[in-house]
Amino acid sequence: MFAVGHLGELTQVVPFDLVDEALAEAGGLQRRVRRLPSRVVVYLLLAGALFTSMGWAQVWARLTTSLPGCLPVPAPSSITAAMRRVGPAPLKALFDLLKGPPAVTATQAARFAGRLVVAIDGTQIPLPDTPANLAVFPKAKAGPNGPAGYPTLRLVTLVACGTRTLLDAVFGSDRTGELTYAQDLAKAGALRPGMLLLGDRGFSATGFITTVAGVGADFLIRASTHSTALKLPALRRLSDQTFLSRIGQVTVRVIEATITVTTAEGTVTHADHRLITSLLDPDEAPAITLVRLYHERWEIETSYCELKSTLLGGRVLRGRHPAAIAQETWALLTTYQVLRTAMTDAVLHRPDIDPDRTCFTIALNAARDQIIQATNIINNTHIDLIGRIGTAILNTLLPARRDRTRPRVKKRAINSKYRAVGRDLDHRTHKTTIQIATTGLLNNPNR
Incomplete structure (x- = not known):
C-alpha cells in the first residue's frame, strides 16, 4: 500500500520520515491503514505538481508503472476523498520543513558584504471558475477589455538570489495587496539580520521599510520618481554623490543614477533610476556596485516563470474548492523547492559553476523520468548529491549569463485574435553594453 508513495530520485530530498513528520505535526496521519495511506496521498500531490497537465489517475499511473505487481487504480472519487481527508495543513508543514536556502558554498549563495x-x-x-472558489477568490473587476476570465490567488514569496530557493511564501485572495502579504512574511520571521532584501518600486512604502528595518534586515529597494512618490529630502550629502534621508524613523541612503544601454540598434538612456538602501557606508557598499546588484532582483521573476510557465505550463490549478486550492498550492511550492534543492546539490562540489547555469527544464524532465522508472527511491547509507538528475543538469549547463536587453511588454495568449500590448515593438533580444553613472541631486535638492 505504501509502495506508491515515492517521488523517484527526489524521494532522497523529501524522504518518507520527513513526510510522516509533517503529517504527524499537522494531524494528518490516518488512524488505520487504508488503501490510500496519507503518506501516499502527499507524494501523489507532489507528483501532481510535476505532471500538471494530467488528471490524478494519470499521475497515479506514472507512480506505479515501474512498480512490481499489478496495483489497482483507485477511483477518482477515492482519490478526492483521500485528499480531503489529508487536507492542506500537512503540505504546509512539509513546505515549512523544506523551505530555506540549502547548504551552499559562498560562491553559490548570492551574498553582498x-x-x-x-x-x-x-x-x-x-x-478554476467554480462558485466555491469565487466565494474566497473573487475575480478582478472588469477592465476596458471586459471581465476577468478566471479567479486568481495572489502569491508573495521570498527567494534566495543565486540558488532561487524559496525562503518563505504566503498566498490568498488577490483583493489583498502585495504589501500586506509582504508585511506578514516579514513579521513571521522570514526576514532576519544578515539578509539584504531587494524589492521593486511597489515595496518603497514607509510601513514596509519600517517593518524590514525593525526585524534587523537590510534592504535595497527601487523608489518611484513621479510627483506622488516618497519625499526624500537630503539630510547629508556623501562623497559618492549619494545622500542620506529619512523614511519614517528609518535613515536611508538614496542613490540616483543614469543607466545607458547601447545595442546595435541604438542607445537608450534611463535617467530616473533611484534606489534607497539601509547600507549607509559608501566604502562598504559603493553606489555603482549597488546599482549593479539590484539587477539580481530579477532572480525572483525567473522563479515565477519556472513556477507558472514551466511547472504549470500556463494552466489553472486543479482544485475546485478553496481547501483543495490551498493544498495544491503548497504542493506546488514544495515540489519547486525540492527541484531547486536537487539542482543546488548537483553543483555543490563544483564551486566553479554558477547556479544560474543550471537548467530548470532539464531538472524537471529528468525528475519526471525517475518517477516513471521508480529509480533511486532509497539510497541506503550512501548519499549521492548528483544522481541521475544532477548528471543530466551538469551535462547540459546553460552558457554563462550575458548582458542583454529586451522590451518589457504584455504578450497575448497563444492563437489569440486580439492585438497584443506593445505589438509594434521590437521583441528581439539584443546583446548590450551597459554604462552606469551616479547623478546626485540634479533636478531637485529637496526630493
Whole structure:
C-alpha cells in the first residue's frame, strides 16, 4: 500500500520520515491503514505538481508503472476523498520543513558584504471558475477589455538570489495587496539580520521599510520618481554623490543614477533610476556596485516563470474548492523547492559553476523520468548529491549569463485574435553594453 508513495530520485530530498513528520505535526496521519495511506496521498500531490497537465489517475499511473505487481487504480472519487481527508495543513508543514536556502558554498549563495541577498515580489495564479472558489477568490473587476476570465490567488514569496530557493511564501485572495502579504512574511520571521532584501518600486512604502528595518534586515529597494512618490529630502550629502534621508524613523541612503544601454540598434538612456538602501557606508557598499546588484532582483521573476510557465505550463490549478486550492498550492511550492534543492546539490562540489547555469527544464524532465522508472527511491547509507538528475543538469549547463536587453511588454495568449500590448515593438533580444553613472541631486535638492 505504501509502495506508491515515492517521488523517484527526489524521494532522497523529501524522504518518507520527513513526510510522516509533517503529517504527524499537522494531524494528518490516518488512524488505520487504508488503501490510500496519507503518506501516499502527499507524494501523489507532489507528483501532481510535476505532471500538471494530467488528471490524478494519470499521475497515479506514472507512480506505479515501474512498480512490481499489478496495483489497482483507485477511483477518482477515492482519490478526492483521500485528499480531503489529508487536507492542506500537512503540505504546509512539509513546505515549512523544506523551505530555506540549502547548504551552499559562498560562491553559490548570492551574498553582498556578508549578507545573504534575497528578493521579494508577488504574482497571481489563475484558479478554476467554480462558485466555491469565487466565494474566497473573487475575480478582478472588469477592465476596458471586459471581465476577468478566471479567479486568481495572489502569491508573495521570498527567494534566495543565486540558488532561487524559496525562503518563505504566503498566498490568498488577490483583493489583498502585495504589501500586506509582504508585511506578514516579514513579521513571521522570514526576514532576519544578515539578509539584504531587494524589492521593486511597489515595496518603497514607509510601513514596509519600517517593518524590514525593525526585524534587523537590510534592504535595497527601487523608489518611484513621479510627483506622488516618497519625499526624500537630503539630510547629508556623501562623497559618492549619494545622500542620506529619512523614511519614517528609518535613515536611508538614496542613490540616483543614469543607466545607458547601447545595442546595435541604438542607445537608450534611463535617467530616473533611484534606489534607497539601509547600507549607509559608501566604502562598504559603493553606489555603482549597488546599482549593479539590484539587477539580481530579477532572480525572483525567473522563479515565477519556472513556477507558472514551466511547472504549470500556463494552466489553472486543479482544485475546485478553496481547501483543495490551498493544498495544491503548497504542493506546488514544495515540489519547486525540492527541484531547486536537487539542482543546488548537483553543483555543490563544483564551486566553479554558477547556479544560474543550471537548467530548470532539464531538472524537471529528468525528475519526471525517475518517477516513471521508480529509480533511486532509497539510497541506503550512501548519499549521492548528483544522481541521475544532477548528471543530466551538469551535462547540459546553460552558457554563462550575458548582458542583454529586451522590451518589457504584455504578450497575448497563444492563437489569440486580439492585438497584443506593445505589438509594434521590437521583441528581439539584443546583446548590450551597459554604462552606469551616479547623478546626485540634479533636478531637485529637496526630493
